[in-house]
Amino acid sequence: xxxxxxxxxxxxxxxxxxxxxxxxxxxxxxxxxxxxxxxxxxxxxxxxxxxxxxxxxxxxxxxxxxxxxxxxxxxxxxxxxxxxxxxxxxxxxxxxxxxxxxxxxxxxxxxxxxxxxx
Amino acid sequence: xxxxxxxxxxxxxxxxxxxxxxxxxxxxxxxxxxxxxxxxxxxxxxxxxxxxxxxxxxxxxxxxxxxxxxxxxxxxxxxxxxxxxxxxxxxxxxxxxxxxxxxxxxxxxxxxxxxxxx
DNA sequence: TCCATATTTCAATAATCCTTGAATCATTGA
DNA sequence: TCAATGATTCAAGGATTATTGAAATATGGA
Numbered sequence: 062x063x064x065x066x067x068x069x070x071x072x073x074x075x076x077x078x079x080x081x082x083x084x085x086x087x088x089x090x091x092x093x094x095x096x097x098x099x100x101x102x103x104x105x106x107x108x109x110x111x112x113x114x115x116x117x118x119x120x121x122x123x124x125x126x127x128x129x130x131x132x133x134x135x136x137x138x139x140x141x142x143x144x145x146x147x148x149x150x151x152x153x154x155x156x157x158x159x160x161x162x163x164x165x166x167x168x169x170x171x172x173x174x175x176x177x178x179x
Numbered sequence: 180x181x182x183x184x185x186x187x188x189x190x191x192x193x194x195x196x197x198x199x200x201x202x203x204x205x206x207x208x209x210x211x212x213x214x215x216x217x218x219x220x221x222x223x224x225x226x227x228x229x230x231x232x233x234x235x236x237x238x239x240x241x242x243x244x245x246x247x248x249x250x251x252x253x254x255x256x257x258x259x260x261x262x263x264x265x266x267x268x269x270x271x272x273x274x275x276x277x278x279x280x281x282x283x284x285x286x287x288x289x290x291x292x293x294x295x296x297x
Numbered sequence: 298t299c300c301a302t303a304t305t306t307c308a309a310t311a312a313t314c315c316t317t318g319a320a321t322c323a324t325t326g327a
Numbered sequence: 328t329c330a331a332t333g334a335t336t337c338a339a340g341g342a343t344t345a346t347t348g349a350a351a352t353a354t355g356g357a
Contacts, residue, residue, distance in 0.1 A: 075190035155288040164285030170273040
């Protein structure tokens with residue numbers, strides 16, 4: 062993830078509806094969610110959700126694929142990981158005080174890490 | 180860091196000049212930089228830098244303190260770490276695929292981690 | 298083909314954000 | 328006190344982003 066993409070991604074996450082969408086798609090995993098289902102859960106109009114989904118896709122944080130009549134959106138884990146990495150490494154120069162709390166979280170989430178850190 | 184603050188912080192980082200400011204302040208450490216010095220390095224006008232510094236301070240990512248005639252800005256490591264944590268934990272539900280790359284970065288930056296992971 | 302469903306696009310408006318330059322405020326030293 | 332320095336505030340304008348509802352597009356089934 063380069064700076065240009067990171068700027069767009071930060072902008073994408075700076076809007077409540079869009080942050081909500083990303084959270085839902087991360088949880089829903091590889092199956093993703095249809096645009097309509099997202100709109101319903103987020104309680105926004107179809108045209109509005111479409112606007113925000115487009116913005117998120119432009120940022121690379123989510124991807125779409127048509128499935129029959131529905132358009133299924135999924136979280137792009139690689140891009141999200143890339144953004145975390147950008148924030149820690151590029152933006153914060155890998156500063157220990159900033160990265161340490163992140164390391165804790167990472168340890169809790171990645172089984173291998175957890176093992177080694179015990 | 181709660182969602183409200185995270186939204187503001189993401190917005191703060193979504194602007195090129197402000198991202199540049201944060202990077203400079205992280206590098207400059209606890210000594211920080213005076214507003215004028217920041218403006219000069221970022222090549223923007225005093226009033227414009229003031230606008231962006233205010234926005235960053237509102238986000239909590241930087242702090243200010245007067246020192247004689249100058250106003251010194253410093254990066255808020257705690258807030259930056261909190262944002263990384265929010266992105267990994269709250270926003271991305273601690274998803275391993277997203278957190279793994281972050282763990283690598285963290286390992287490189289925090290001496291204790293590095294030791295344990297070798 | 299025709300209709301229903303799922304979604305996007307478009308145009309208009311509202312809201313927010315960014316930039317600029319002039320004016321103002323705070324601090325220090327002569 | 329006065330002038331100089333360092334920085335902020337303010338108002339105006341331009342640019343971008345968000346919301347809305349109506350119209351258009353794509354797909355699948357009767």
